[in-house]
Amino acid sequence: MTPEQHGKTRLLAIDLGLRCGWAAFDGSSRLLGYGSRHFGNRTALRKAIPQILDGYPQLARLVVEGGGELYLPWGKEAARRGIAILQVMSQEWRADLLKPSQRQSGVDAKEAADKVARDVIAKSGAKRPTSLRHDAAEAILVGLWASR
Numbered sequence: 001m002t003p004e005q006h007g008k009t010r011l012l013a014i015d016l017g018l019r020c021g022w023a024a025f026d027g028s029s030r031l032l033g034y035g036s037r038h039f040g041n042r043t044a045l046r047k048a049i050p051q052i053l054d055g056y057p058q059l060a061r062l063v064v065e066g067g068g069e070l071y072l073p074w075g076k077e078a079a080r081r082g083i084a085i086l087q088v089m090s091q092e093w094r095a096d097l098l099k100p101s102q103r104q105s106g107v108d109a110k111e112a113a114d115k116v117a118r119d120v121i122a123k124s125g126a127k128r129p130t131s132l133r134h135d136a137a138e139a140i141l142v143g144l145w146a147s148r
Helices: 004-010 041-055 066-080 088-095 106-124 132-147
Strands: 010-015 017-025 033-040 061-065 084-088
Touching: 010 132, 017 132, 033 106, 033 132, 041 066, 061 066, 061 132, 066 084, 084 088, 084 132, 088 106, 088 132, 106 132
Parallel strands: 010 061, 061 084
Antiparallel strands: 010 017, 017 033
16 A cells, blocks of 8 residues: 555454454545555554554544454553544454355355455455455455444
8 A cells, every 4th residue: 555545545354363454444445455464463463453554544444353362462462542443253253244155154255255345345446456365355345244
């Protein structure tokens, strides 16, 4: 993403894990960028969260898929900055964006998420991936779901 796109980001979606998927959307729900980043441990992730959020000066909403210990530092930092945060579990957004046949198993859901995310990427004009990690694909769909 360009610095200009960072400044336009209003919604940031995170697929939570030590390997985090992320997707940035502007105020009109257009996908601006996406990706995946690996953190070696919880401490590295916790320390990186303020730096990540610093990169999005106009961020209004943070949507995080997942829970547990990894969610807590995201919630704490968003609250400190006055950023609205929404925690969602995969079952919630998958029920709205994927057909029942695509949600039969986690493997089916991840394959379907990849296909739908590629469609979102194509329609948005964002850079097309050479490969798309499932965590980035799911972050794209979490953001799409939250922006509706």
